[in-house]
Amino acid sequence: MARPRQFDETEVIESLMKVFWEKGYEATSMQDLVAASGLLKGSLYGAFGDKHALYLAALKHYDRTRIQAGIDMLDGDGSPRQKIARLFDSVIESTKRGIFAGGCLLCNASLEMAAINRPVKNEVKTTIRRLKLAIMEALRAQVADEDRAASLAAFIVSAYFGVRVLAKGGAPAAMIGDTRDHCLQLLP
Amino acid sequence: MARPRQFDETEVIESLMKVFWEKGYEATSMQDLVAASGLLKGSLYGAFGDKHALYLAALKHYDRTRIQAGIDMLDGDGSPRQKIARLFDSVIESTKRGIFAGGCLLCNASLEMAAINRPVKNEVKTTIRRLKLAIMEALRAQVADEDRAASLAAFIVSAYFGVRVLAKGGAPAAMIGDTRDHCLQLLP
DNA sequence: CTTATTATTGACCAATTGGTCAATAATATT
DNA sequence: AATATTATTGACCAATTGGTCAATAATAAG
Numbered sequence: 001m002a003r004p005r006q007f008d009e010t011e012v013i014e015s016l017m018k019v020f021w022e023k024g025y026e027a028t029s030m031q032d033l034v035a036a037s038g039l040l041k042g043s044l045y046g047a048f049g050d051k052h053a054l055y056l057a058a059l060k061h062y063d064r065t066r067i068q069a070g071i072d073m074l075d076g077d078g079s080p081r082q083k084i085a086r087l088f089d090s091v092i093e094s095t096k097r098g099i100f101a102g103g104c105l106l107c108n109a110s111l112e113m114a115a116i117n118r119p120v121k122n123e124v125k126t127t128i129r130r131l132k133l134a135i136m137e138a139l140r141a142q143v144a145d146e147d148r149a150a151s152l153a154a155f156i157v158s159a160y161f162g163v164r165v166l167a168k169g170g171a172p173a174a175m176i177g178d179t180r181d182h183c184l185q186l187l188p
Numbered sequence: 189m190a191r192p193r194q195f196d197e198t199e200v201i202e203s204l205m206k207v208f209w210e211k212g213y214e215a216t217s218m219q220d221l222v223a224a225s226g227l228l229k230g231s232l233y234g235a236f237g238d239k240h241a242l243y244l245a246a247l248k249h250y251d252r253t254r255i256q257a258g259i260d261m262l263d264g265d266g267s268p269r270q271k272i273a274r275l276f277d278s279v280i281e282s283t284k285r286g287i288f289a290g291g292c293l294l295c296n297a298s299l300e301m302a303a304i305n306r307p308v309k310n311e312v313k314t315t316i317r318r319l320k321l322a323i324m325e326a327l328r329a330q331v332a333d334e335d336r337a338a339s340l341a342a343f344i345v346s347a348y349f350g351v352r353v354l355a356k357g358g359a360p361a362a363m364i365g366d367t368r369d370h371c372l373q374l375l376p
Numbered sequence: 377c378t379t380a381t382t383a384t385t386g387a388c389c390a391a392t393t394g395g396t397c398a399a400t401a402a403t404a405t406t
Numbered sequence: 407a408a409t410a411t412t413a414t415t416g417a418c419c420a421a422t423t424g425g426t427c428a429a430t431a432a433t434a435a436g
């Protein structure tokens with residue numbers, strides 16, 4: 001009884017996300033989003049809402065895809081130490097490739113948007129909690145004490161985020177490796 | 189033989205810095221800077237250059253003042269453990285106060301600007317190195333091996349930056365404390 | 377006092393910003 | 407085929423963006 005969408009919603013959000021990821025919220029114009037998505041402004045507004053809503057949708061998509069990919073790396077075989085190592089190595093890897101300049105959209109959103117946009121802050125908080133819980137799960141087999149697992153997970157999340165800041169700031173790659181090594185030292 | 193400046197340069201840069209610190213580069217307009225500094229646009233351009241130059245000057249001022257204040261906390265009495273504790277406690281402290289929303293301008297600059305502005309990236313790199321060296325210095329008495337001091341310092345800088353991301357993202361304060369505690373565990 | 381030099385001022389600019397809307401198009405139901 | 411409903415389109419908007427510049431003011435040197 002109505003005209004259907006002419007586009008795939010997820011596909012469009014994926015393209016919007018990439019722009020916000022690379023440029024940040026403020027540096028991204030609606031024109032950029034129009035160009036990246038192939039839709040026109042009116043369609044974007046009609047389907048998703050204003051620029052803040054687009055950003056929030058992009059952030060949620062990042063959670064569902066990229067953060068989830070990170071969490072997936074914590075599954076599978078190996079000791080906690082080996083699992084966490086995979087997390088840090090993925091940062092080192094992407095730093096070496098050095099093509100995409102976005103870094104981590106979650107960190108970017110935390111620093112650029114969380115303080116001024118409540119929904120973004122909530123999303124950031126939720127995703128951090130999710131990441132922390134996944135790390136706790138990865139530690140579960142070897143770290144019996146729940147509180148200790150939680151505090152270790154918090155610590156690892158911090159170091160992981162810190163490394164993302166270093167990487168984007170152009171700090172020597174060795175600093176990332178050093179961080180990784182000291183973190184692993186505290187793990188079974 | 190010429191008209192002298194009618195303003196104190198450092199004072200003006202301090203006011204500009206606060207705006208960039210709180211809002212970021214893109215979200216700050218020249219109007220914001222005009223309002224904060226009390227100068228007019230022409231004077232700002234004449235004295236410092238364009239918006240990017242203003243930002244860079246602000247970042248350098250942040251290094252000279254706020255980062256230096258952090259480094260100063262590493263001086264004085266106490267074990268390395270106690271010194272580094274002071275660094276993390278200052279973040280916990282400012283999180284509790286919760287008034288100023290800027291977080292750490294160095295981290296903000298790294299994520300928002302380093303990837304797209306070479307001079308900013310260089311300044312970020314330089315300041316990170318300076319911070320790392322100061323931490324090495326704080327470890328020197330107890331950590332004889334230079335390489336070990338360097339890698340420990342890199343690790344601490346990461347955790348410190350990570351904690352700034354967590355803080356701005358609204359993560360529970362306990363995560364910052366947990367990070368602190370695990371870091372200190374690796375220190376003499 | 378005159379002059380050379382620099383600082384300050386505010387009007388001005390084209391370009392871009394995020395956002396709206398009436399007209400049109402496409403569909404599913406009846 | 408007619409209709410109701412939603413999607414798409416692109417022209418349009420006021421406001422703001424970063425930046426410029428000629429006129430004016432203030433000073434130090436001669």
